[in-house]
Amino acid sequence: MTEQRLALGKQGEDLAVAYLQRLGYRILARNYRTRLGEIDVIADDGGTLVFIEVKSRVGTTFDRSYEAVTDRKQRQLSKVALEYTARHDLQDRPARFDVVGVLFEPARKLAPGPARVELVKNAFDLCYGT
Numbered sequence: 500m501t502e503q504r505l506a507l508g509k510q511g512e513d514l515a516v517a518y519l520q521r522l523g524y525r526i527l528a529r530n531y532r533t534r535l536g537e538i539d540v541i542a543d544d545g546g547t548l549v550f551i552e553v554k555s556r557v558g559t560t561f562d563r564s565y566e567a568v569t570d571r572k573q574r575q576l577s578k579v580a581l582e583y584t585a586r587h588d589l590q591d592r593p594a595r596f597d598v599v600g601v602l603f604e605p606a607r608k609l610a611p612g613p614a615r616v617e618l619v620k621n622a623f624d625l626c627y628g629t
Contacts, residue, residue, distance in 0.1 A: 511555025511601035511614070512539055518599065518616045524549065533582050536575040540599075541583060548594040550580045552622075555601040568598055568623065577626040598622040 516526055524542040531538045540551040554567045568576075576596060584590050600617040 515553045515599040535578045548592045551597045557603045574626045595621045
């Protein structure tokens with residue numbers, strides 16, 4: 500992945516976390532990594548454990564961010580979420596998967612312009628497939 504793409508992703512995640520905190524989410528972890536994959540943000544929303552995928556884009560139209568989370572990615576996120584709940588003894592907590600889309604307006608000199616943030620709660624269900 501290019502340095503520019505990594506920077507865009509980091510900036511998008513920072514904006515997503517700030518947005519979630521304004522909504523009352525309590526951030527538990529960022530960039531939670533295991534051998535199975537990574538979850539961008541893990542948070543608590545009123546007692547519900549929330550696993551959050553952040554999708555950052557540059558453009559002029561907001562596509563449906565949750566559609567960018569493929570079936571394969573949903574399975575991967577599900578596996579990491581199950582590992583997280585087991586490791587932290589949280590299997591009895593309600594949980595869901597949210598997606599946050601961050602759309603940066605195009606700007607000059609490779610730096611993204613202002614951004615819009617969209618939250619899709621309960622974007623997909625836990626996936627057990629291979």
